Each structure stands twice: as structure tokens, then as C-alpha cells.
Amino acid sequence: MYRKYRPDDFSNIIGQDYIISILKNAIASSKISHAYIFSGPRGTGKTTTAKVFAKAINCEHPTPNGPCNNCQSCLTFKENADIIEIDAASNNGVDEIRELINNIKLAPAYSKYKVYIIDEVHMLSTSAFNALLLTLEEPPKHVVFILATTNIEAVPITILSRCQRFDFHKLSINDITNRLKYVIKEENIAIDEEAITEISYISDGGMRDALSILDQLSSNSNKITLNEVISHFGSVSKKQINDIFNTIINNDITKFLEIMQKLKELAVDYKLLIRRLIDKIEEDAIASKKNPKYQGLSYQKIKEMTLSLAEISNYVNLNIEPYQLITITLLNYFPGNNSKPPLTNTEEQKSAIKIDNEPSIREESNIQDAPKENLNSPNKNANQDISDELIIIRINNCFVNASKKYLATVQSNWQEFSQDNNSLLNLIIDTKVVAASDKVIILMNDDEGTVNLLNKNLDILSNLYNNKYQTEYKFIALTSDRWQHERTEYIANLKNKIKYTYQEEKEPVIEKSNDEDIKKDNIEETALNIFGEDIVEIK
Numbered sequence: 148m149y150r151k152y153r154p155d156d157f158s159n160i161i162g163q164d165y166i167i168s169i170l171k172n173a174i175a176s177s178k179i180s181h182a183y184i185f186s187g188p189r190g191t192g193k194t195t196t197a198k199v200f201a202k203a204i205n206c207e208h209p210t211p212n213g214p215c216n217n218c219q220s221c222l223t224f225k226e227n228a229d230i231i232e233i234d235a236a237s238n239n240g241v242d243e244i245r246e247l248i249n250n251i252k253l254a255p256a257y258s259k260y261k262v263y264i265i266d267e268v269h270m271l272s273t274s275a276f277n278a279l280l281l282t283l284e285e286p287p288k289h290v291v292f293i294l295a296t297t298n299i300e301a302v303p304i305t306i307l308s309r310c311q312r313f314d315f316h317k318l319s320i321n322d323i324t325n326r327l328k329y330v331i332k333e334e335n336i337a338i339d340e341e342a343i344t345e346i347s348y349i350s351d352g353g354m355r356d357a358l359s360i361l362d363q364l365s366s367n368s369n370k371i372t373l374n375e376v377i378s379h380f381g382s383v384s385k386k387q388i389n390d391i392f393n394t395i396i397n398n399d400i401t402k403f404l405e406i407m408q409k410l411k412e413l414a415v416d417y418k419l420l421i422r423r424l425i426d427k428i429e430e431d432a433i434a435s436k437k438n439p440k441y442q443g444l445s446y447q448k449i450k451e452m453t454l455s456l457a458e459i460s461n462y463v464n465l466n467i468e469p470y471q472l473i474t475i476t477l478l479n480y481f482p483g484n485n486s487k488p489p490l491t492n493t494e495e496q497k498s499a500i501k502i503d504n505e506p507s508i509r510e511e512s513n514i515q516d517a518p519k520e521n522l523n524s525p526n527k528n529a530n531q532d533i534s535d536e537l538i539i540i541r542i543n544n545c546f547v548n549a550s551k552k553y554l555a556t557v558q559s560n561w562q563e564f565s566q567d568n569n570s571l572l573n574l575i576i577d578t579k580v581v582a583a584s585d586k587v588i589i590l591m592n593d594d595e596g597t598v599n600l601l602n603k604n605l606d607i608l609s610n611l612y613n614n615k616y617q618t619e620y621k622f623i624a625l626t627s628d629r630w631q632h633e634r635t636e637y638i639a640n641l642k643n644k645i646k647y648t649y650q651e652e653k654e655p656v657i658e659k660s661n662d663e664d665i666k667k668d669n670i671e672e673t674a675l676n677i678f679g680e681d682i683v684e685i686k
């Protein structure tokens with residue numbers, strides 16, 4: 148279908164209006180450069196545009212839409228020996244570039260211009276680039292180069308500086324949907340509206356992928372449904388995204404982990420999942436702004452969530468499974484206890500409503516300030532960096548009355564705990580419990596990245612653990628080197644009879660405010676149980 152519906156003039160090329168208008172002007176004014184470079188993601192129309200442009204500059208009677216598709220030059224375009232296509236990805240292009248240089252001085256056989264279209268030009272070998280550079284420095288008047296690349300950074304600057312550059316961007320969902328609908332009508336394909344939108348989503352801004360998905364599904368004679376698209380192409384449905392948010396609102400961690408596990412098994416691309424989550428967040432953010440009685444997560448919370456989801460790509464190359472990161476990130480937004488859904492008459496909701504009522508200019512500056520503010524604010528509850536001071540205090544507090552008895556209990560729990568929390572798998576499974584008192588558990592892992600990630604997510608860990616074992620533990624994670632060091636010091640202190648004394652954690656750790664909420668909620672709940680809802684008004 149991609150070939151069949153490949154545009155044959157500028158009017159059918161979608162989503163690149165700015166580029167097309169410049170190229171049209173070049174044709175209309177007969178001002179053709181000697182070298183162009185088209186960069187951008189795959190399937191965005193680079194090669195198609197190159198071909199239409201090549202046809203147009205050789206057309207005998209060009210129209211406002213480029214080639215006339217009627218003249219001798221247009222009609223013989225496909226067989227025209229003056230249009231030379233080279234795919235640099237196939238063989239590094241050395242031989243083809245050499246041949247190109249040998250023949251370049253010869254005048255075109257049939258047309259005004261000899262056009263060289265070099266696809267994936269960044270794949271050329273260094274010697275091929277050097278050869279190409281020589282011809283670009285002094286090109287014969289009858290030659291036009293159109294270079295295309297998905298990786299502009301890999302193209303030498305010496306080449307770029309000799310080309311007119313056009314950056315193609317990803318097509319919007321709307322652009323793709325409209326084009327799909329056109330093809331669907333022409334081909335008489337039976338398909339649900341939702342399925343069309345889904346295909347546009349999965350194709351991630353590339354027309355070629357969108358049409359190839361449609362092609363594969365339409366070979367089946369039945370009507371194409373949303374479920375078919377999702378099951379064939381490992382996508383995530385809007386319902387699943389809504390379910391994820393509902394589990395957060397209802398504080399249903401078990402259900403949440405089930406959904407994440409299922410998406411992982413379906414091999415849904417994690418980037419697609421993040422994009423979907425952020426789309427949903429955008430929807431909720433708008434809803435929360437428009438409607439003061441909005442019942443979902445607070446604006447503040449979804450704003451933080453967006454930033455932490457966007458941060459995930461920074462960690463992906465640490466060899467940590469992206470699904471784990473998404474799971475951990477979202478777990479941050481579950482309330483700290485199982486007794487109550489979040490945001491019912493809490494301070495947070497009040498402050499969220501206050502933000503809602505502020506004038507819109509102020510809101511915008513809020514959004515722009517957000518990343519900085521979040522990095523420095525000690526109250527930020529998502530992915531909080533832990534201070535060295537807090538690490539030292541927790542180690543100290545563990546050593547106050549660490550014992551083999553506590554350690555044995557925690558270690559046996561830990562085995563069960565790590566099996567239960569499958570989605571946190573790699574983080575927990577290679578992590579050992581090395582010391583425990585009645586208040587603090589010290590964890591150890593060889594990998595520094597894992598230790599940092601654990602320490603950023605201690606709240607989740609302690610919530611999950613304490614909920615399960617009815618304890619009030621605080622956690623701290625150390626690298627094995629650091630642990631060896633602390634352990635040696637501890638033993639030396641024991642020998643010298645130096646005692647550890649308990650220290651308060653001075654930092655405003657988020658757990659404390661949660662504890663207060665739990666207390667308040669418990670009082671409220673108990674009162675409600677005794678007196679009934681009508682009489683009780685907690686202040």
C-alpha cells in the first residue's frame with residue numbers, strides 16, 4: 148500500500164507543509180540548488196519528497212503542485228537513467244560513489260538535470276564521503292544531489308555545509324489518521340474508527356509503518372477491530388491506561404502490578420507506554436483545570452508524574468529493564484496506606500484546588516519553574532535523592548541495636564517479599580539484607596546504579612514491606628564497598644566499647660507526613676465507625 152499510495156506530486160505529501168512550500172517556490176522560480184539534505188525519522192516522507200522534487204525539476208510543464216505527470220519526462224520518470232538512486236545502507240556505497248564520480252561530468256542523456264538521490268547517506272564509508280565531498284565542492288551545472296538521512300548527526304559537517312538542509316518531523320496522529328482514512332476508503336476496507344486511531348498511535352509518526360500495519364490487517368477478510376490491532380502489534384489500549392490510573396486512585400497495588408506484568412508479557416514497547424501515560428496525564432491535567440470538582444489525581448501529582456516518566460529515558464541505558472522503572476515511578480504515586488483512596492479532603496487536594504483558581508499566566512510560570520523546584524525541594528515525593536546525612540543517620544540507627552535475631556527474621560521475610568514483588572525483580576533479587584535492628588534494615592547491592600535507584604525509592608519499598616509484615620521499618624541501601632567499610636568500623640567500635648545512640652532523622656522525609664495522614668485517617672475512620680457519617684465532622 149505504501150508504494151501504491153506514494154504521492155506523485157506535492158499535493159499528496161502530508162505533514163511537511165513548510166518544506167513543501169519552499170521546494171514549490173524553488174520550482175516556480177527555477178532556482179534549484181546543487182545539493183539538498185533531507186533529515187528526519189523513518190517514514191516521514193523524505194524519499195517520497197526527493198522523488199517528487201526530482202521529477203518536478205525535470206518536468207517540461209511544471210504546475211503549482213510540482214510535476215505535471217503528463218509530459219515525456221514525467222511519464223518516463225521511473226525508467227529515466229538520469230535519475231540515479233543509491234542506497235548507502237546496502238553496501239557503504241564505495242563502488243557506486245566511484246562510478247558516480249566517473250560519470251558525473253557526462254551531460255544528462257534525456258533530461259535537464261541528472262539527479263542523484265542518496266538514501267541513508269550517513270552510512271557511507273569515510274572514503275565514500277571524501278569522494279562525495281570532492282564532487283559537492285565543484286558540481287557540474289547539470290547535477291542535483293538529494294541526500295536523505297535518519298541520522299543527521301552522523302553526516303560530516305563538511306557535507307552539511309554544502310547542502311540546503313530540510314528537517315522532516317514526525318507526522319501527527321491527525322495527519323496519519325486522515326491519510327489512513329483516505330486509503331481505507333479507496334481500498335474499501337472494513338475497520339472500526341478506534342482501530343484507525345490505534346494504528347496512527349503505534350506507527351509513531353511514520354506513514355510507512357501506518358500503511359504497512361493496515362496492509363497486514365486488511366489481508367484478513369473480516370472487519371478490523373481495535374482488539375486485533377492491539378493483539379497483533381503489542382499495543383496498550385486506552386482502557387488499560389485508564390485502569391492503571393484507577394489502580395493508583397483506588398490504591399490497588401496488586402491490580403496495578405498485574406496490569407504492568409501483562410503489558411510486559413505482551414511486549415508493549417515501553418516508549419509507547421510512556422507516551423500513552425503522558426497523553427492520559429495531559430487529559431487529566433486539562434480536566435483538573437477545567438473542573439474544580441475533578442475527582443482524579445491532583446494537578447501537582449500529575450505534573451510530577453510527567454517529569455518522572457520523562458526522566459526514565461535517562462536510566463534506560465543503565466541496563467535496567469524499562470518496565471521496572473515505569474513500575475517504580477508509578478508506585479511513587481500510590482498513597483502510603485491501604486485504608487483510603489488519596490485526595491479525599493487532604494491538604495494536598497486543598498492546595499490543588501488553590502492552584503486551580505489562580506490566573507492562567509501564573510500557572511504557566513508554575514509549569515516552567517517546576518523542574519528546578521522539584522530537584523531542590525526536600526518535600527518532593529517522587530524519585531527523591533537521599534542525602535548522605537540521612538544515610539549516615541540510618542546506618543547509625545541500625546547499629547544501635549542490630550542483632551542476629553532481627554537479621555534472621557528480616558532475611559527470611561525478604562526471600563518471600565522479593566518473590567511477591569515480581570515487577571521490582573532485578574532491583575530486589577540481587578539485593579541482600581546485611582543488617583537489621585528493630586527500626587532500620589540495611590540492604591546491599593554490588594551495583595551502584597541499583598543502589599541509587601533503591602535509595603530514591605525507599606518510601607515505596609518500606610510501604611510495601613511494612614504493609615506486608617506489619618512493621619515500621621526504615622530502609623537504606625549501600626554498595627558492597629561502602630558496607631564493608633561501615634561493617635569494619637562497627638566491629639572496631641564494638642571492640643573499643645563505643646556505643647551507638649539513636650538519632651532523630653532531621654530531614655523532612657515524606658514518610659512522616661504520610662504517617663500523620665494515616666493517623667488522621669484512622670481517627671476519622673474509627674469515629675465514623677462509632678458514630679456514623681452524619682454526625683462526625685473532623686476538623
Ligand SMILES: [Zn+2]
Binds near residue numbers: 205214215218219
Ligand atoms: Zn511533467
